[in-house]
Amino acid sequence: MAMVRVYPTTTLPRFASTLSLRKTKFMVKSSNLQLQMQSNDSHKLVLEVKEKLEKEYHSLPFGRNGRDDEDMILWFLKDRKFDVEEAVSKLTKAIKWRQDFEVSNLTEESVEDVAQTGKAYIHDFLDINDRPVLVVVAAKHFPKVHDPADDERLCVFLIEKALSKLPTGKEEILGIFDLRGFGTENADFKYLTFLFEVFYYYYPKRLSQVLFVDAPFVFKQFWRLVKPLLKSYASQVRFCSAETVRKEYFTEETLPPNLRD
Structure with a gap:
């Protein structure tokens, strides 16, 4: 009578585990090799x-x-x-x-006069996703009063400043438009178009998202005219409340000062 050898029940699981481990190691090596080839x-x-x-x-x-x-x-x-x-x-x-x-010549001093209006600034803190934050306070922007060239220089200077604050491994910034108090005297078709065109042509894929905070009816009418010109960037706009910004994008300690009230 032929003898039947019975293996311990732990043999097959160990064997399967070894195969699984080898497969995992192979997948990791393959993934690393693929990344190296892509690089x-x-x-x-x-x-x-x-x-x-x-x-x-x-x-x-x-x-x-x-x-x-x-x-x-x-x-x-x-x-x-x-x-x-x-x-x-x-x-x-x-x-x-x-x-x-002359982007390389832009400095704090060169945009000081228009920056003092408080219409735009780079927030001192990152948002919860570690993105530098560019804040625009629309009610402080008066296109008939300020030189458009000064506004454009401030815009580019702040973009450069925001990008300089990118943490290692991060590539995009967050834009916040505080639209509380916005009126027809603050509407600036040319400036908003300039802002989005600068990002599209000269800083592509650097703008992660734009928040339009507490937009009044008059701004929404203005937005309908501007939106078709902004191409793919229009899809990155989110209309939201100041409360949403407080809860979803910042901690109590890191909230931009103009959004604390």
């Missing part, structure tokens, strides 16, 4: 754009935010879904704009 491919495209800019647009400035800034090149490649030609086209326009607008 290598991205770097090759960065170098391709960099070389193209050097050959065809050598008159553009170089250095930080210039034609050889690899971080900036990578960001525009991501925005253009790694299409080299489209990235080059959008990037050259952005670099030229920065040069013409």
